[in-house]
Every structure is written in structure tokens, then in C-alpha cells.
Amino acid sequence: MRSLWRLRPYVRPVRGRVFLAVPLAVVASCLALLMPLVLKWMVDGPVSDGHAAGVWLGGGVLLLLGVVEAGIFGVRRWLTARPLAAVEASMRETLHDHLLRLPVAFHDRWSSGQLVSRGTADLGSLHGFLAVALPFLVVNGVTLLVGCVLLLAQRWSLGLVLLAPVLPLLALCSFLETRFALAARQAREQTGELTTMARESVLGVRVVKSFGHHRALTRAFRRHALLIHGTELAKARLLAALSALVALLPNASLGAALVLGAVRVADGELSAGTLLAFLAIALELRPVVASTGSLLALSSDAATAADRHFEVLDEPAPADDAPARHRTAPTAGTSAADVVFEGVEFRYPDAPPGEPAVLRGVSLRIAPGETVALVGATGSGKSTLVALVPRLHEPTGGRILLDGTDVTALTRAELRRQVSVAFEEPTLFSTTVAENVLLGAEHADAEDLARALGVAQADGFVQALPDGALTHVGEQGMSLSGGQRQRLALARAVVGRPRLLVLDDPLSALDIHTEALVEAALRRVLSTTTALVVAHRPSTVSLADRVALLSGGRITAVGTHDELLRTCAEYAALMSAFPTDGGGAR
Numbered sequence: 001m002r003s004l005w006r007l008r009p010y011v012r013p014v015r016g017r018v019f020l021a022v023p024l025a026v027v028a029s030c031l032a033l034l035m036p037l038v039l040k041w042m043v044d045g046p047v048s049d050g051h052a053a054g055v056w057l058g059g060g061v062l063l064l065l066g067v068v069e070a071g072i073f074g075v076r077r078w079l080t081a082r083p084l085a086a087v088e089a090s091m092r093e094t095l096h097d098h099l100l101r102l103p104v105a106f107h108d109r110w111s112s113g114q115l116v117s118r119g120t121a122d123l124g125s126l127h128g129f130l131a132v133a134l135p136f137l138v139v140n141g142v143t144l145l146v147g148c149v150l151l152l153a154q155r156w157s158l159g160l161v162l163l164a165p166v167l168p169l170l171a172l173c174s175f176l177e178t179r180f181a182l183a184a185r186q187a188r189e190q191t192g193e194l195t196t197m198a199r200e201s202v203l204g205v206r207v208v209k210s211f212g213h214h215r216a217l218t219r220a221f222r223r224h225a226l227l228i229h230g231t232e233l234a235k236a237r238l239l240a241a242l243s244a245l246v247a248l249l250p251n252a253s254l255g256a257a258l259v260l261g262a263v264r265v266a267d268g269e270l271s272a273g274t275l276l277a278f279l280a281i282a283l284e285l286r287p288v289v290a291s292t293g294s295l296l297a298l299s300s301d302a303a304t305a306a307d308r309h310f311e312v313l314d315e316p317a318p319a320d321d322a323p324a325r326h327r328t329a330p331t332a333g334t335s336a337a338d339v340v341f342e343g344v345e346f347r348y349p350d351a352p353p354g355e356p357a358v359l360r361g362v363s364l365r366i367a368p369g370e371t372v373a374l375v376g377a378t379g380s381g382k383s384t385l386v387a388l389v390p391r392l393h394e395p396t397g398g399r400i401l402l403d404g405t406d407v408t409a410l411t412r413a414e415l416r417r418q419v420s421v422a423f424e425e426p427t428l429f430s431t432t433v434a435e436n437v438l439l440g441a442e443h444a445d446a447e448d449l450a451r452a453l454g455v456a457q458a459d460g461f462v463q464a465l466p467d468g469a470l471t472h473v474g475e476q477g478m479s480l481s482g483g484q485r486q487r488l489a490l491a492r493a494v495v496g497r498p499r500l501l502v503l504d505d506p507l508s509a510l511d512i513h514t515e516a517l518v519e520a521a522l523r524r525v526l527s528t529t530t531a532l533v534v535a536h537r538p539s540t541v542s543l544a545d546r547v548a549l550l551s552g553g554r555i556t557a558v559g560t561h562d563e564l565l566r567t568c569a570e571y572a573a574l575m576s577a578f579p580t581d582g583g584g585a586r
């Protein structure tokens with residue numbers, strides 16, 4: 001209930017229409033309760049007196065009441081449909097925006113399926129709650145109250161017999177609701193896991209097919225689907241028990257009240273019209289009571305969805321644009337940056353206790369305009385170190401200075417204008433080549449795009465695409481080769497003329513010929529900017545002025561490629577795996 005109560009800010013902008021719709025629905029529902037009273041008037045009046053005109057009049061009133069009731073329900077739906085769709089859209093937008101602002105560490109921890117299901121099925125359930133469950137719980141509540149008053153007004157003793165099961169019914173419903181809420185939560189978590197499995201299967205379809213892994217995946221998927229099936233059955237059983245109770249107890253009390261009423265009519269203590277009205281009101285209330293059970297189940301489901309929604313929204317996102325304490329960094333493109341790593345330490349939040357930190361005091365200075373290659377054994381922490389520069393993770397010790405300013409003191413927007421990154425795994429979005437590249441710079445134009453594509457040696461293949469740079473690259477850029485994707489990611493990194501370029505093994509997917517062309521173009525870019533380049537191969541190292549060796553969480557050697565080859569056995573061993581290309585460091 002607390003989580004559902006927290007939906008208020010989303011509903012506030014449309015509360016006028018929503019609040020108007022509820023009393024309208026109450027009026028419509030109460031109009032239906034008037035019908036038995038008209039019936040009573042007809043039976044005790046025109047029918048028993050044999051007045052045909054009165055019967056026709058009564059029939060006309062009944063018809064009018066029915067039409068007005070239906071009309072009001074139509075207006076209610078029209079009033080709420082659009083604003084509630086807007087509420088769902090705004091919740092989805094808030095969630096999406098928050099997910100993108102949450103730190104990478106959060107996304108490392110959460111599976112994508114759990115997040116996707118929160119943005120889809122959970123929000124659908126919350127929409128259902130706001131559109132149906134919430135208004136009709138109010139409507140049903142008022143209708144039941146009015147109905148009870150009318151029942152008691154017909155004959156209070158019969159009314160009391162009919163209402164006798166209310167308290168035990170409430171207690172049983174509350175007991176079942178608690179169990180239903182647990183099952184609803186479990187079903188949603190399991191659906192989230194199933195979404196992750198489906199997503200992984202679809203995205204990894206090439207691996208699945210080439211390794212003939214589909215049978216094992218299908219089995220795992222079926223097992224999981226059966227798990228959800230079991231949980232849904234448990235939910236259905238609870239709902240069935242709830243529905244049975246809601247049907248059985250009121251029916252039993254209605255039967256008792258009817259027998260009592262019939263005896264009273266036979267004794268002449270009660271008019272037939274009153275008994276008929278009593279029966280009609282009770283029958284009118286029956287679906288209201290029955291639907292209240294389903295509405296409560298819907299609400300319980302929605303409460304679970306709201307819990308899950310706020311679970312993500314409550315994760316603290318770093319403040320986006322806190323005012324900078326210092327603002328010494330010049331604007332992008334004006335000069336190369338001076339970068340200093342000062343005793344930088346980093347431990348992943350989910351690292352097992354006792355395991356040493358990945359980075360344990362990295363100190364390194366990269367002078368303005370200098371290119372430093374970061375070399376180290378696999379798993380030594382190279383990608384981790386370069387991810388700290390654009391603040392994808394925050395150091396757990398030490399600091400990184402950009403022109404003497406701690407990067408944490410710069411606004412993120414400012415930092416992103418100064419620093420550009422190309423990751424080893426090039427991520428492309430399902431949009432055009434141009435949009436993929438230009439997302440690397442806010443104000444870049446067609447000229448910048450052409451220059452960046454040229455630097456990355458991507459202009460040739462981009463021109464050959466059906467619509468050139470306006471060609472859509474498909475989901476994750478899967479319509480392109482690995483090398484093509486990597487070149488577009490490189491173009492994205494250089495398009496904004498960053499003052500610091502961070503390249504995480506940017507040439508790994510290129511053939512030797514393209515690598516040589518990209519290197520030649522990169523050399524021109526690197527001569528005007530500061531760069532930190534993760535390198536595995538001598539050919540990439542050859543782009544750098546100096547090489548830094550990362551080992552045991554620290555920089556253990558710095559020098560030119562040739563110097564380190566002579567003086568550092570670990571470096572020589574790392575490089576010996578590759579044939580020398582005669583490039584050497586510049």
C-alpha cells in the first residue's frame with residue numbers, strides 16, 4: 001500500500017479528470033441500485049392494482065436508468081483513458097531516465113531482464129490498477145455501503161442476516177491476500193529472469209546456433225517457464241479460494257435471508273414487493289462483492305509492481321550536474337589535456353571479501369599531447385583503469401586530475417566534453433551510421449562527421465552502404481562486420497575533438513591492412529590530443545610515445561617500447577607473443 005501511495009506524483013497532473021471519473025462511476029453504480037426500488041414500486045403498485053400504464057411507466061424508468069448508467073460509464077472511460085496512458089508513459093520515461101543515470105556498478109549487479117520487465121509488464125499492471133482497480137474499489141465500496149443501507153432500510157433484520165458474513169469474509173480475504181502478494185512477487189521475479197534468458201538467447205543467437213546450444217537452452221527455458229507456470233497456478237489457486245469464499249458465504253447468507261423473508265411474506269408481515277426489492281438489491285450487490293475480490297488481487301499485483309518500480313527508482317543516481325568546484329578545463333578542441341593518476345585504487349563493489357583490489361595505487365602522468373599505451377596481462381585491470389577516467393566507476397582511493405582538477409569536481413557534462421572513449425566492444429544503436437557517430441559530440445556537423453569517418457578509415461565502407469551515412473545499422477549494428485563496428489566506435493570517439501582520448505584496444509578487430517590505415521589516420525589525431533590507449537599488440541603500442549605497464553594493481557614500469565623491451569622482462573614476455581612489426585614506439 002505504501003508503494004501504491006507513492007504513485008501520487010505521477011497521478012497529480014491528471015487528478016482532475018481521474019477524480020471526476022470516480023464520482024461519475026459511483027453515480028452510475030448507484031443508479032443500478034435504484035432499479036430494485038422501481039421494481040418494488042411496480043410490484044406493490046401498478047402490477048398488484050392491474051394498472052398497465054403504471055407498468056409501462058415503470059419499464060420506461062428502468063430503461064432510462066439503464067441507458068444513463070451505460071452512458072456515464074462510457075464518459076468515465078473517455079475521461080480517464082488518455083490521462084492514464086500519459087501517466088504510464090511518464091512513469092516509463094522516469095524509469096528509463098533513471099536507469100541511464102544509475103552507475104555502471106548498478107547495471108553490473110542487475111540482470112537486464114529484471115529491468116526490462118519493470119519497464120513493461122510491471123508498468124502495465126500499474127496502469128491496470130489506476131484505470132480499473134483503484135476507481136472500482138472506491139465505486140464498489142460506495143455501492144456496497146449504499147446497498148447495505150438500502151437493504152437495512154427494506155427490513156433491518158433481513159439486512160443483518162445478509163451482512164453477517166462480512167467480518168469473517170474480510171479476515172479470510174486479508175489472510176489470502178498476504179499469501180497472494182508473496183506469490184505475485186515471486187511470479188514477477190521469475191518473469192524477469194525468463195526475460196533475461198530470452199534476451200540472451202536472441203542476442204546470442206549466433207553462438208547458440210554455431211555451438212548447437214539451442215536444445216540445452218530450450219530445456220533451461222522450459223524448466224523456468226514451468227517454474228512460472230507453478231507460481232501462476234499457486235496464484236490461481238489462491239484466487240479461486242478467494243472467489244469461492246466470496247461466492248459461498250454471501251450466497252449462504254442470501255439463502256437464509258430469503259427463507260426468513262418468504263416466511264415473513266407468508267405471515268403477512270412483509271410485502272412481496274419489499275422481498276423482491278431486497279432480493280434484487282442483494283443480487284445487484286453480488287457481482288460487486290465478487291469483482292471486489294478480483295480488484296483486490298489486481299491491487300496486490302500492482303503493489304508488487306510498484307514495490308519493484310520504486311526499488312529501482314530508490315537506487316541513488318549520481319547528481320548529474322552539480323556545480324563544478326573548479327572550472328579550469330578549457331573547452332573541447334582548444335588544447336590537449338594534462339592527466340595525472342594519483343595513487344588510484346579501485347575495488348569492484350561485488351568483489352568477494354578478501355580478494356585484493358583490482359587497482360592498488362596507480363600513479364601516472366600523461367603530459368599534454370602525449371600518447372601513453374597501457375599494457376598488462378589479461379585481467380590486470382586495464383579496462384577498469386580507463387573506465388575510471390570518464391567516471392563509469394568512481395575510484396575507491398586516490399584521484400584522477402585533468403589539468404590539475406579532480407575529475408569528480410567537474411560536472412559530468414563538462415567531463416564528457418573533454419574526454420572521449422572507444423571501448424573494445426563497440427556498441428552501436430539501431431539508428432543511422434551518422435547518428436551513431438555524432439552521439440560522440442553535441443554540436444558536431446556534417447564536416448566533423450566526414451573528418452571522423454576519415455580518421456577511422458570508415459568513409460570507404462560507409463559510402464558503399466545503400467544510404468551512405470544515413471543507412472540504419474540494425475540492432476547493435478549487427479548488419480556490419482566487427483571491424484566496421486569498431487571503426488564507427490573510433491569515429492564516434494574522435495568526432496568531438498576531445499582533449500583526452502581513451503581507447504580500449506581500439507584496433508583489435510581490424511585486419512592488418514585496415515589496422516595500418518587506421519593507425520596512420522590515428523597518428524594525426526593523436527598528435528593534437530592527449531591519449532591513453534590500452535594495447536595488447538606491438539602495432540597498437542607503436543602509436544604511443546610511452547608505454548606504462550600495469551601489473552599487480554600498480555604501474556610498475558614506464559618508458560618507450562624499446563626501453564621496456566630491454567629493461568622489463570614482464571613487458572618483453574607480454575610482447576613476445578606477437579611478431580615484431582618493426583614499428584616500435586615513436
Ligand SMILES: Nc1ncnc2c1ncn2[C@@H]1O[C@H](COP(=O)(O)OP(=O)(O)OP(=O)(O)O)[C@@H](O)[C@H]1O
Pocket residue numbers: 108348350351358376377378379380381382383384385
Ligand atoms: N563488473 C565487475 N565486477 C567484478 N569484477 C570485475 C568486473 N569487471 C571486471 N572485473 C574483474 O576485474 C579484473 C580486471 O578486469 P579488466 O577487465 O579491467 O582487465 P583487463 O586488464 O582489461 O583485461 P583484458 O586484457 O582481458 O581486457 C578482472 O579480474 C575481472 O574479473
